[in-house]
Amino acid sequence: MKTMKDETRKGPWTEQEDILLINFVNLFGDRRWDFVAKVSGLNRTGKSCRLRWVNYLHPGLKRGKMTPQEERLVLELHARWGNRWSRIARKLPGRTDNEIKNYWRTHTRKKAQERKTAMSPSLSSSNCSSSSNITTVNSPPLPGTGEASFYDTGELGEAVQGGEKGYSMDDIWKDIENTINEPVCDGFSEEGCNFSCPSLASPSWEYSPDTLWSISGEESRVFLPYDDGTMLLTG
């Protein structure tokens, strides 16, 4: 119950908020979101914090375009499970349900459009492979032009966009890496410092053998939290 009738912040997160959230999640784990939200001083709801963490700040996150394998897997699993996005996401290490959902949405939109245009001329034109609905997917054209979206940090090897536009996750994590070694007590009561950092964030992804691929070396860059609050950068 929010006693303090706070004007909870909404909208896009700032770099400061991100850093704060990361610090506090490292301290308290990624379960007690209401608590984290309250204690961190972020005027955000626990819900909002969780969402930000899960969809954007989580260390294991892969960013950038879906690979053809991933796309295929999404299609496959969606055919099997329907809109169980979180379930599907568990089979795609590093991808979030939100991401998959968004992908699916644009994918279906694209498909619908294609179908429409394919139908209007009404000529079959050997509408090849109606069975393999993957056809539209399996090779996202991307002629190498300015393909790197603002959010890409993964595939094209680091932050093409790096500079002027705000900040990248790499920046943030570098920051964290630097600051995390210092006691994270800044701006928080001494109480915070005495908590042992619970092993962070049980990753919700199932690294099951039946996942069709494993994270490629480059993308498996992961920050491993240590008990003393430091982070190990692998990969």
Add this chain to the structure above:
DNA sequence: AACGTAAGCAACCGCGGTGCG
């Protein structure tokens, strides 16, 4: 160069499930 449209992404909302007192 300016404008309009489409695509992509992040975030919010509402609801149902679960755990706890």
Add this chain to the structure above:
DNA sequence: TCGCACCGCGGTTGCTTACGT
């Protein structure tokens, strides 16, 4: 057993960027 608070999920919306005219 009931009520409450919190968490997680799926749907939806709004904003930003990219692209075409």
